[in-house]
Amino acid sequence: MIAVQVTSGYYLTFAAILFTIGAVGLLVRRNVLVMFMCVELMLNAVNVTFVAFSKALDDISGQAIVFFVLVVAAAEVAVGLAIIVAIFRRRRSGATADDIDLLQG
Amino acid sequence: MELFLFLLFAGIALIGALGVVLSPNPVHSALSLVTVLIAIAALFVVQDAQLLAAVQVIVYAGAIVVLFLFVIMLLGVDRSESTAETLRIQRPAALVLGFGLLVTLLLLISPGWATGEQSLRGVANPAGGNVKAVAESLFTTFLWPFELTAVLLVIAVIGGVVLARRSHLAADEELQQLEEQDSETETS
Numbered sequence: 001m002i003a004v005q006v007t008s009g010y011y012l013t014f015a016a017i018l019f020t021i022g023a024v025g026l027l028v029r030r031n032v033l034v035m036f037m038c039v040e041l042m043l044n045a046v047n048v049t050f051v052a053f054s055k056a057l058d059d060i061s062g063q064a065i066v067f068f069v070l071v072v073a074a075a076e077v078a079v080g081l082a083i084i085v086a087i088f089r090r091r092r093s094g095a096t097a098d099d100i101d102l103l104q105g
Numbered sequence: 106m107e108l109f110l111f112l113l114f115a116g117i118a119l120i121g122a123l124g125v126v127l128s129p130n131p132v133h134s135a136l137s138l139v140t141v142l143i144a145i146a147a148l149f150v151v152q153d154a155q156l157l158a159a160v161q162v163i164v165y166a167g168a169i170v171v172l173f174l175f176v177i178m179l180l181g182v183d184r185s186e187s188t189a190e191t192l193r194i195q196r197p198a199a200l201v202l203g204f205g206l207l208v209t210l211l212l213l214i215s216p217g218w219a220t221g222e223q224s225l226r227g228v229a230n231p232a233g234g235n236v237k238a239v240a241e242s243l244f245t246t247f248l249w250p251f252e253l254t255a256v257l258l259v260i261a262v263i264g265g266v267v268l269a270r271r272s273h274l275a276a277d278e279e280l281q282q283l284e285e286q287d288s289e290t291e292t293s
Contacts, residue, residue: 006107006108006111010111011111011148011152013211013214014111014115014118016207016214017119019206019210020204020206020210021119021122022126023203024200024203025122027203028195028196028199033134033135033173033177036173037134037135040165041122041141044141044165047145048148051154052152060238063238063242064239064242064246067160067243067251067254068247070160070161070165071254071257073165073169074164074168074169074261076261077169077172077173078262078264078265079261079265081172081173081176081265081269082265082266082268082269084176084180085176085179085269086268088180
């Protein structure tokens with residue numbers, strides 16, 4: 001068996017695929033909560049990229065920045081879910097992005 | 106061995122990601138998201154980022170997904186979503202755009218960005234260990250952004266409370282309606 005060196009390229013490719021899945025999911029799904037989860041997928045793909053570069057360049061900054069991404073993700077989820085709860089309280093009819101059409105006139 | 110671990114956890118993460126996107130039930134999506142997050146935490150361990158792996162499991166899988174499940178259960182939207190399309194071209198367009206995005210990202214990756222430059226802010230795994238290295242980086246180089254995250258979190262907490270709280274007026278109106286309904290049922 002040949003020992004294959006796992007380079008940062010492997011992780012970057014994996015992160016690119018994960019990011020794409022998240023982006024396509026964000027476009028395709030209509031449930032607001034699932035759209036949020038797809039945003040989390042994309043953020044995680046970026047985290048994988050940061051850690052891969054941190055290892056490839058032997059630099060700790062990449063791992064420190066992942067912390068800030070985590071904080072932003074947590075804040076985003078807290079505010080976003082509060083917005084969703086507020087929307088649901090007004091219109092109990094639907095859970096999808098199509099139901100939020102107040103600006104459509 | 107590293108290749109095996111990479112392929113295993115990357116495969117799990119990608120299958121989980123497809124599960125998030127494809128499963129019609131939001132609860133199943135959330136559970137698939139947990140799978141993805143834990144697989145990514147394992148990939149962090151493979152890359153010698155032990156502290157981030159722990160934080161990933163605690164913060165993401167522990168807190169964020171629980172918050173998701175809380176909201177799903179609170180709103181009672183755990184029934185399956187109809188898969189009918191409302192915009193006809195939406196899905197093909199999304200797939201085409203996604204493919205374009207993937208090709209672009211892979212092209213960006215392909216030249217290889219690991220230049221062999223030495224680190225400027227400290228090596229990733231010094232003798233003291235990964236946790237110490239991250240802590241030193243956070244409390245010296247990134248001290249100002251670190252303090253700003255505290256402000257950001259406070260703003261997010263206040264914003265969340267303000268948005269999710271129902272106003273006194275609305276609550277009073279709801280109460281009044283309920284009382285009227287009660288009195289109607291009693292009289293009838």
